[in-house]
Amino acid sequence: MNPEEHPEYRQEKQTLRETALLIEQDIEAQRNGYMEGGGNLWTNRSINRNIREDTLKSLEDNQYKPYFARLEFLDSSGKKQNYYFGRTHIQLPHITVLSWQSPVYSLFIQGNSQKQSYHVPARNKTHQVQLLLKRRFELSLHDIHFIKDEADYRKGATRAPTNQDSFLIRKLQQRGNPGLQDIVETIQIDQDRIIRAPLNVSLVLHGVAGSGKTSVAFHRLAYLLFDETGHNLTPDDVLVLAPSRRFLHHVRDLLPALGVKGVQQITFFDWVFQQFNNDSGVEFNPEDYSLEDSHFEGFLEAQTSPHQQQVWQAATVKNSLKFLELIERYTQNLYARVQLPEDDVVLEEQLGVQKVKVTFKPQQVRKALSSAFEMHSGYTERRQQFLQNLQNHFLELHEQRFWTPRDHEDRRYIQAMSARINIHFGRLYRRFNLMAFYQELFEPRTLFQVDQGLLEIWELSALQQEPARKTRNKNPEDAGEKEQEERLQLDMTDVAPLYALYLSLKGKAEPTYRHIIIDEAQDFTPLQLALLRQHNTEGSFTIVGDTAQNIFAHRGLDDWSAIKEVMGPSAISEKITQNYRSTHEIVLFGNAVQQVVRGQHALKAVPVARHGQKPVLHQSDQLDLLLKSMLDTLHHLAHQGRKNIAVLTRDRKQAQNLSTWLSGQKVHHNLQLDNNPPAGTQTQDSILSVLPAAVSKGMEFEAVLVYDTSEDNYPVLNPLLGKLLFVAVSRALHELYLFSLGRPSGHLRATPGLCKHLHHPAPDAGLPAVKTPVATSPGSKPNPSFQKPRTHQVIRLKPHLTSYQGLQVTLQGSGQSLPTDDLLHFRRIREALQDLLGEDFVREMDSAVAKGHQHINTDLIRLLQLGITSLQSKKKPGTQRPQNVPEAVWQSWLHHFEEHRKQLLTPELRSLQFELYFNPG
Numbered sequence: 001m002n003p004e005e006h007p008e009y010r011q012e013k014q015t016l017r018e019t020a021l022l023i024e025q026d027i028e029a030q031r032n033g034y035m036e037g038g039g040n041l042w043t044n045r046s047i048n049r050n051i052r053e054d055t056l057k058s059l060e061d062n063q064y065k066p067y068f069a070r071l072e073f074l075d076s077s078g079k080k081q082n083y084y085f086g087r088t089h090i091q092l093p094h095i096t097v098l099s100w101q102s103p104v105y106s107l108f109i110q111g112n113s114q115k116q117s118y119h120v121p122a123r124n125k126t127h128q129v130q131l132l133l134k135r136r137f138e139l140s141l142h143d144i145h146f147i148k149d150e151a152d153y154r155k156g157a158t159r160a161p162t163n164q165d166s167f168l169i170r171k172l173q174q175r176g177n178p179g180l181q182d183i184v185e186t187i188q189i190d191q192d193r194i195i196r197a198p199l200n201v202s203l204v205l206h207g208v209a210g211s212g213k214t215s216v217a218f219h220r221l222a223y224l225l226f227d228e229t230g231h232n233l234t235p236d237d238v239l240v241l242a243p244s245r246r247f248l249h250h251v252r253d254l255l256p257a258l259g260v261k262g263v264q265q266i267t268f269f270d271w272v273f274q275q276f277n278n279d280s281g282v283e284f285n286p287e288d289y290s291l292e293d294s295h296f297e298g299f300l301e302a303q304t305s306p307h308q309q310q311v312w313q314a315a316t317v318k319n320s321l322k323f324l325e326l327i328e329r330y331t332q333n334l335y336a337r338v339q340l341p342e343d344d345v346v347l348e349e350q351l352g353v354q355k356v357k358v359t360f361k362p363q364q365v366r367k368a369l370s371s372a373f374e375m376h377s378g379y380t381e382r383r384q385q386f387l388q389n390l391q392n393h394f395l396e397l398h399e400q401r402f403w404t405p406r407d408h409e410d411r412r413y414i415q416a417m418s419a420r421i422n423i424h425f426g427r428l429y430r431r432f433n434l435m436a437f438y439q440e441l442f443e444p445r446t447l448f449q450v451d452q453g454l455l456e457i458w459e460l461s462a463l464q465q466e467p468a469r470k471t472r473n474k475n476p477e478d479a480g481e482k483e484q485e486e487r488l489q490l491d492m493t494d495v496a497p498l499y500a501l502y503l504s505l506k507g508k509a510e511p512t513y514r515h516i517i518i519d520e521a522q523d524f525t526p527l528q529l530a531l532l533r534q535h536n537t538e539g540s541f542t543i544v545g546d547t548a549q550n551i552f553a554h555r556g557l558d559d560w561s562a563i564k565e566v567m568g569p570s571a572i573s574e575k576i577t578q579n580y581r582s583t584h585e586i587v588l589f590g591n592a593v594q595q596v597v598r599g600q601h602a603l604k605a606v607p608v609a610r611h612g613q614k615p616v617l618h619q620s621d622q623l624d625l626l627l628k629s630m631l632d633t634l635h636h637l638a639h640q641g642r643k644n645i646a647v648l649t650r651d652r653k654q655a656q657n658l659s660t661w662l663s664g665q666k667v668h669h670n671l672q673l674d675n676n677p678p679a680g681t682q683t684q685d686s687i688l689s690v691l692p693a694a695v696s697k698g699m700e701f702e703a704v705l706v707y708d709t710s711e712d713n714y715p716v717l718n719p720l721l722g723k724l725l726f727v728a729v730s731r732a733l734h735e736l737y738l739f740s741l742g743r744p745s746g747h748l749r750a751t752p753g754l755c756k757h758l759h760h761p762a763p764d765a766g767l768p769a770v771k772t773p774v775a776t777s778p779g780s781k782p783n784p785s786f787q788k789p790r791t792h793q794v795i796r797l798k799p800h801l802t803s804y805q806g807l808q809v810t811l812q813g814s815g816q817s818l819p820t821d822d823l824l825h826f827r828r829i830r831e832a833l834q835d836l837l838g839e840d841f842v843r844e845m846d847s848a849v850a851k852g853h854q855h856i857n858t859d860l861i862r863l864l865q866l867g868i869t870s871l872q873s874k875k876k877p878g879t880q881r882p883q884n885v886p887e888a889v890w891q892s893w894l895h896h897f898e899e900h901r902k903q904l905l906t907p908e909l910r911s912l913q914f915e916l917y918f919n920p921g
């Protein structure tokens, strides 16, 4: 509707004009120092100046859009209230603009019914009101672009309440800028409840991708810091932890836009290094280390090597809550290693011409140590105090013996003897060398001494085989800078255990916070959470995440049980399934991917009624054709005016290759390879970004192109790749394109119908595929290694399967029917199991089938599904035989699973699976 058609357009326009004028005058007054008080002290002046600058900035920021909503209601005493709502409080003579953080703004979010209430937490009071008017605006440059009444109950007004979703959809449609923006105009009820939850709780929000978890966490912070909540929380009391520097870059503008300044936003790893840096008592210099996520891409490989398995297990154990207990025991063990002498210790030094001996009795040394332990809780402080106590003892003895004024000789003697004391007793109580201590823990002797039955045997063996890694960079040319060659690699999975040891030896957790926000919590480990709990004085957390996006096999959370264990039973769990980011079509597509990856554990996202085009899946066996379709898509998007597009790849290498190719095509783009680029090296935002899907976590783009979504690249039997693919597709706001070089991944098998599938056949499909000439850079030679060329794959069904092709007919002949889907499903699983578990096993199944066809579509398929799920997750299928599954088949299955588990994920099995998924006939 044209805003001018609104019956009160003229009045509102007049109000806006007056508001703009008053704000302009105020800005002028602020600029001229009108507010500055008469204080003479510099501090007063500077406080005044700071306040004035803040006020000025806030006025300038809101000058053109001072408000976005208006509410009229009768309060409980029947008095009419009329408020406008904006991003900040502005008190003007003719209207009051309240900040969205005010309790009364809840009324706006709650809905359109006439009787409503809002709660004022600072006074713990709930107010009943009668709604009169609820009006929305979109303003810009002193003009009203949009005005709509969602409810109007004023006398004489007849307009019925309208659906508030239409404004939400309008806002979502407008989104697309890089960087997360505020949602204050369209906060939803479920989100508001979380935002306004009390401070003194641990709030755990599990939300589907795009449900606004990050947005809610940051708005909650802005709310908690708001004066009127009565929490007296300051920015210094709060810590915001995010999974990567790249992510922090993505959200960098949100808190300032919400008027929050001075809150530390940092990755866990940078924060830990900051603690080490701030502590001169620890012999650990973060500058000596380069932080590596060295194992991540290894897990993307189809075949999990025994070494990777070990890494996985060791990393999991090192980041478990049990490990924290192990560290505590180790700390005690380190203290117990302080060897006190059983006999007198006699130290001797030259004093002038005579040699003077000092004797330390065992009980004196013991006393020096126990008093140090009483006075301090930290390992280093205790050591220093212990040595100091011994020094004091020596000085006392010295004064008793030589009651003479100190001369030069005397001072030299005291110095020499002090040094001797330090050396002798310092050896008994070792200096705090964090990395040396940490590595020592993994020595078999130490582990067994410390463990005392805490860990399982497999856990101990994993720790021994994959101890803390501390190696020199292998590729100095990769390191670039000369000094980087000297840096040691520290794996990310060692940072939390290292910090746990540090904290345990330090004796107390400092600094402390009153509230900690953890974003993308699925990327945190139980140990990290437990350590952060120690830094939180009030147990007040906002933890948000989505286990469907945990793409790490060796760290991260697959469910929330660890969070509950750390935060305790009082933690409040919230769930949001509404996806605000993507169009209806993209959400359904993402759900279908998740369904395959997570099966019954999938948490389906609910789309808003915002429609767009269906995702498009381009498929070709020829790389040049596929790349051409990608280039055409990019040009099309650019012409459409999209300003925030991403090409997401499976890994770094593919991103690099694509980037080289795009440069060759003169397509300007940003290549973002690392999750944690060195500080200050964040690339400029540009229209097109090329990045590995793992790096895109937490971000969003107007249009996403996923390359290459073929089965070869995202094999269906690797669930981590399924999750990675889900992360990639769930980054898209408005448009999603997938490009498959060859047959699409099995993870996409539930998407037909949810996307537009475009084939790009080779001009002569009978001929083998031609190697694609791909330019590596402008003017350079083609790079044939960009991707291996594919020939058309031939479907090879094993001969005995043909008997199953007739099964449907047989069943029908015996008067039974089997849904086609079930039959196909059964066949492909049978085939996979035969490859994996051998001929004997499937023969037994066959005879079970032959004995009772009536069981085939329920019992047997269930058993086989169970088998496949177990194989995929590499877990044993439990010990309970599913009801109605024949005992012989079940026993055989268990037996074969044990025997053959090592051969999981063989390449043949993968390719067969993928053939069957996409061409079961």
Ligand SMILES: Nc1ncnc2c1ncn2[C@@H]1O[C@H](COP(=O)(O)OP(=O)(O)OP(=O)(O)O)[C@@H](O)[C@H]1O
Residues within 6 Å of the ligand: 168, 171, 172, 175, 180, 181, 182, 183, 186, 187, 188, 191, 207, 208, 209, 210, 211, 212, 213, 214, 215, 216, 546, 580, 581, 697, 698, 699, 700, 730
């Ligand atoms: N109430 C809302 N009104 C308008 N936009 C919203 C609302 N809630 C969320 N959004 C938008 O939805 C998108 C996703 O939000 P956000 O990144 O906070 O979600 P998330 O759950 O953290 O996503 P992910 O887990 O996928 O990283 C953003 O563009 C955000 O602005």
